[in-house]
Amino acid sequence: MRLESYQVKENNQLKHDGISYEVLAEKYGTPLYIFDETNFVQQVKKYKKALDNPYFETQILFASKALLTRAIGQLIAQLGIGQDVVSAGEIYTAIESGVEPSKLYFHGNNKLDDELIFAIENNVGTIVIDNRSEAKRLNAILTTQAKRQRVLLRLNPGVEAHTHEYIKTAHNDSKFGESVFDLTIKEVIETLANYPTLDFAGFHCHIGSQVFEEQSFLDSATEMIAFAKMIEDNLAINIKEINFGGGFGVYYTEEDQPFDLETFLPKFVQHVYNKTQEFDLKLEKVTIEPGRSLVNAMGSTLYRIGDLKTTTSGKNYLFVDGGMTDNIRPALYQAKYEALITNKAEETADTIYTIAGKACESGDKIINDYPLPKAETGDLLLVNGTGAYNYTMASHYNRIPKPAMIHILNGVDRLTVKRESFADMMRNEL
Ligand SMILES: Cc1ncc(COP(=O)(O)O)c(C=O)c1O
Known part of the structure; x- marks a missing residue:
């Protein structure tokens, strides 16, 4: 071992x-x-520092699904990072542990009405809308509550990655998100951005788990930025944030050769910046959602x-x-x-x-x-x-x-x- x-x-x-x-x-x-805990705290601090840059705000959102207890939530709160949550139970645990609700990103392909209400009532910062049907439901709930909510839309950028391989594909059968290749995607985004209850801030993607190729993250960033620019130009919508998800591979056995996240993150930030320059996109915020790579x-x-x-x-x-x-x-x-x-x-x-x-x-x-x-x-x-x-x-x-x-x-x-x-x-x- x-x-x-x-x-x-x-x-x-x-x-x-x-x-x-x-x-x-x-x-x-x-x-x-x-x-x-010693190494966890040190590692989070190192990754936070590795994301520091003069171009845009960055935030680590710890993926709660990897490990969540009250003690872990308390550490997240102390370290001042955000959290990716996928259920009312995870929201509850995070808040009970002292995590600021504004730093929570609520994911999920079938968030229940009760969970959406729970998130809104507890001032969850960002809801990551999975699909058009959810956007409609969320708008209806917010209308009855006379509230406005910051949201992102989860996209499938056509880069699918798993361990050492990744493919670029317009065909996907994932249960998560809306595809950038969907012929109606512009209408979906336009409708969502026009809901008066939704403060539409940008997009999210997550290309897979146990991903060992740096290039797959760089490629998905390129695709997301190109798509965001196309949407800005076509729909006159300002894309402020892109959340690039998690999935950074880790060591379990000798078969796994993960790349070093501390050296990769500055490269990733620079790549994102270069692409935003190339496509003339003014991103205000970049978020990532590591789970396994922070705690495994x-x-x-x-x-x-x-x-x-x-x-x-x-x-x-x-x-x-x-x-x-x-x-x-x-x-x-x-x-x-x-x-x-x-x-x-x-x-x-x-x-x-x-x-x-x-x-x-x-x-x-x-x-x-x-x-x-x-x-x-x-x-x-x-x-x-x-x-x-x-x-x-x-x-x-x-x-x-x-x-x-x-x-x-x-x-x-x-x-x-x-x-x-x-x-x-x-x-x-x-
Ligand atoms: C949306 C999203 N973000 C982040 C993660 C965390 O992935 P990992 O633990 O591989 O970093 C997952 C895992 O499934 C996910 O679905």
């Missing part, structure tokens, strides 16, 4: 910022989500190893006390991870194990055929790179309570999410 900067091996033990994982397991139990490497999950089994075909299973209920990604889309036995950190990885969870599903595996030192019941297994889309996707399948979460800041650990009890799981059941 590739170690993070906060992990060190010492006397055959792996430690997180000086704290042994055994101590954490004793203190908080397992499975346990561990989040490195800060998170890891600690498990206690239970039974071990070798099948008649010779497959070695190593069972942990969590699994798909705390990390659904391998079962959902064959996501890959790396792991280490923290109390055998310096021993040779000479045995191949399939690390499986305790849920009643054959697909409940975290890593297939992975080399580890010879494992024993009671050892501690750490899986790195679980900061994003693990806690937020956790379930109660098999009535397994959700794990606790701790943050580690400058070598000090603190509980941020309590381990669920059985009673917690039954709380709303009559």
Whole structure:
């Protein structure tokens, strides 16, 4: 397993910022989500600085879907960045945690009327309209409330990216946004911009996730700016902001080679500026929405190893006390991870194990055929790179309570999410 900067091996033990994982397991139990707050804060500050420029205002909007708890919301509030939210629940959590509502961008392809009302009543800064039908509904709601709302429109710029490949296409079947190639797109934008209730500020796009090609972000920026200029010229509408979405790839295993965001962001800003100059577009604000790239490497999950089994075909299973209920990604889309036995950190990885969870599903595996030192019941297994889309996707399948979460800041650990009890799981059941 590739170690993070906060992990060190010492006397055959792996430690997180000086704290042994055994101590954490004793203190908080397992499975346990561990989040490195020190590096998270430093990284957000670095990225904010990397976006600084003399041309336009920039803002990082943390994509809540990657990881949102009260403690994370409080950090977002302290760091003064904005947040991408996709449900009333995420809006509620952000505001309860102290995030300024004006810094929230509300996304979603089917925002319910109740959610739109909730967003308006709570002064959410920007609603990112997904489609023409939503624009109509939002206008109707705002009319009855005699209110005006700042909005962006989500577009598909025809650049679709996923991991190492990206394509330019006029055909897309995504459930998100309106296509720039739709023959009626100008009418859609004109109608939206003419609603007296909507303060139409510009566009949003998000080209995919785990994207490793810098060029795909640069190309989508070019397409968006060219399109924005065409709209300005044709419809005499001022485009003030473009939100370029998230999707910056991160390291899970050796197969992933992410680019360095801190060096890419100044290049991206310069590219956006050059294109706005070329197309004569006066953007006031540029926003990006990183989720995974801000939190994934800060998170890891600690498990206690239970039974071990070798099948008649010779497959070695190593069972942990969590699994798909705390990390659904391998079962959902064959996501890959790396792991280490923290109390055998310096021993040779000479045995191949399939690390499986305790849920009643054959697909409940975290890593297939992975080399580890010879494992024993009671050892501690750490899986790195679980900061994003693990806690937020956790379930109660098999009535397994959700794990606790701790943050580690400058070598000090603190509980941020309590381990669920059985009673917690039954709380709303009559
Ligand atoms: C609209 C939007 N913005 C931002 C993100 C964050 O993506 P990532 O976590 O890959 O950076 C997503 C992820 O699905 C998204 O749909």
